[in-house]
Amino acid sequence: MAEAVVPYLPKNGGRIIIIGSIAGRNAVPQIPLYCASKAAIEGFTRCWAAELGPQGHTVNQVNPGAVDTDMLKGLGEGAKAFAENTPFENRFGLPQDIADVVAFLVDESSRWITGQVISASGGLRILEDIFVTVEVSHVIAIV
Structure with a gap:
């Protein structure tokens, strides 16, 4: 899909923003194919950033x-x-919350940001990251 838009980008300073999901980094047993597809998109994001840089x-997710x-x-x-x-206000995100992040990434002030995957989740990933860190350090201590 990103390759299809390249001819329509300006000669210099084009922006591609890919919308993924935090499910690409979390295990959600009920939707494994969804999670896998979102994880794969992260790889495409980084490859396209390197290719189009x-x-x-810029290409970000x-x-x-x-x-x-x-x-x-x-x-x-x-x-x-x-x-x-x-963590942030114990609420669901709003479409505008995501739109604001996308608006920043397409702005000229974000010209040095590329190949990044940005979690716009109100901090939902923070809790999962802490849990994974505890588990990994526990396994390392046993080994």
């Missing part, structure tokens, strides 16, 4: 957390856990 283009959309509503009562575990 010499032409003056925004990974939303739980955002108040129809997709989230489809999770029913289980969706509440996402809000309860989101």
Whole structure:
């Protein structure tokens, strides 16, 4: 998809923003194919950033957390856990929260940012990262 838009980018300073999901870095047993596809997109983001950087283009990815959309509503009562575990205000994200991150990345002031995957999740990833760190240090201590 990114290759299809390259001819339409300006000669220098084009921006490609890919929307992924924090599910690309989290294990969600009910949706393994969704998680795998989002993880794969991160690889494409970095490869395209390296490939298009010499032409003056940036490629970045925004990974939303739980955002108040129809997709989230489809999770029913289980969706509440996402809000309860989101450190920032214990709420779902809003579409505008994600749009603001994208707006920053397409702005000229972000010209030096490329190949990055930005979690726009209200900190939901923080808790998971801490858990993984504890588990890894525990395993290392046993070994």
